Amino acid sequence: MKINIHLSLNVFVWLFVSGALADVMPIAFDEAPPSTEVPEIADFFTLETVDFNRDRRQGSPDKRKAYSAISLSPKGLDRFANRKKSLLAQEHADRAEEFIRQNNLEEAVREVDKALLRDPENMLMLGRAGLIYAAARHYEEASAMLRIYLQNLPDQVNHLAAWGGVLLRLDDQELAEAMLSRSLVLDPVNLMAHYQMDVLLLVQGRPLPDTTFWPLLDAVHFRMVLGFLLSDRDELESMLGAARFELLCDRIIGPGTALRLDVIRDTLDQYADNERSPTRNMSVTVDLCEKLIHTGMHNQSIFMALAQAYYEMGRMDDAWTIIRAVQSNYPDYQSAWFNGGLIALQLKNYGLAETMFRRALVLRQDGVSYFALACAYASQGKTDEAWTLLHQLNRSEPENLKKWLEGDSDYLKAIKKDPRYAEISLGQPVGF
DSSP states (O other): OOOSTHHHHTHHHHHHHHHOOOSSOOOOOOOOOGGGOOOOOOOOOEEEOOOTTHHHHTTOOOOOOOOOEEEOOHHHHHHHHHHHHHHHHHHHHHHHHHHHHTTOHHHHHHHHHHHHHHOTTOHHHHHHHHHHHHHTTOHHHHHHHHHHHHHHSTTOHHHHHHHHHHHHHTTOHHHHHHHHHHHHHHOTTOHHHHHHHHHHHHHTTOOOOOOSTTTTOOHHHHHHHHHHHHHHHHHHHHHHOHHHHHHHHHHHTOTTOGGGHHHHHHHHHHHHHHHHSTTOOHHHHHHHHHHHHHTTOOOHHHHHHHHHHHHHTTOHHHHHHHHHHHHHHOTTOHHHHHHHHHHHHHTTOHHHHHHHHHHHHHHOOOHHHHHHHHHHHHHTTOHHHHHHHHHHHHHHOHHHHHHHTOSOOHHHHHHHTSTTHHHHHTTOOOOO
């Protein structure tokens, strides 16, 4: 993978296109903890080999032929039945998830009911059913299922957050707050927990805490929470009233966006269609990004996408204006510093690139940022600093490093002309 402007700024496109969801309440399944995994039973037969030639070999006149008998023991039969039951239940669960993708929640409920009938003692299936019932707004049943599930698996964050939302709608605000607070302790960036906690605070008339959580969501989660608001709009306006629903939209999507949610969704979908089209039109990209920003939407992924489009069109001043504004408004937004460093690297402003990559690494450490910093170092003649990082990356991420080194950009040439490059290109172990 080349270190160029597409490396990070195109992440918005990839995430949005691959992660677009229907406007339904989310179904986010926690991974099963190891203690709940059911091992595969491949050998459910008990082999009982009876050698009837034994007596003959010991002098018995019996001339019966030897043969082996394979029988299914009671224990093996139980295992076989349980495995079959689990497989049939999973088929119904898979169909339920397909109906969710089609936004057909009532059919999803019917299928997960069949799954539970097939395998009623499967705790993971019960948790899945609780989430599906919650999405379908069958809150009493969802609450009962999630309560039992969480009594057995108390630290499953998505289920805690979902149950908090269910309890809020059942007007059990005290327990709802306890569940949502617990989920945020376990996962401080859990989208559903933040969403339901904001609703709870507005229901109670309490102040909303200052946060940059919503503007700095990645593209997938931004589209997801927009879908929540569209799906829940009638319910939330009934719970909160129109004014507080508008306040929720101001906070999550951007100022004055409550009446523009449909426009924002449709424009995002048009943007995604254009970006994944083989005839992608850069002018359309710019028009759609600018339209989104003019709605009042404050998601910074869109600003980054517009900066990329400006860069690709050669509008460097416009790209820099956006990057520097985002850095000023959201100084802890790592992507703005990393993307700014990429532009500076492409423009051969290596000192500025170094500064921005170092700031990005203070906020989040990852291999690609270290590699980008190594490029900035090498391009300034700071070869020892560059190769300290490259040696470490060759040990920790050798395959990624080879991809990042593909290409013939000037900053890559600065690395490849060094004699130590052979140690990486030949795949040899290196040291300092």
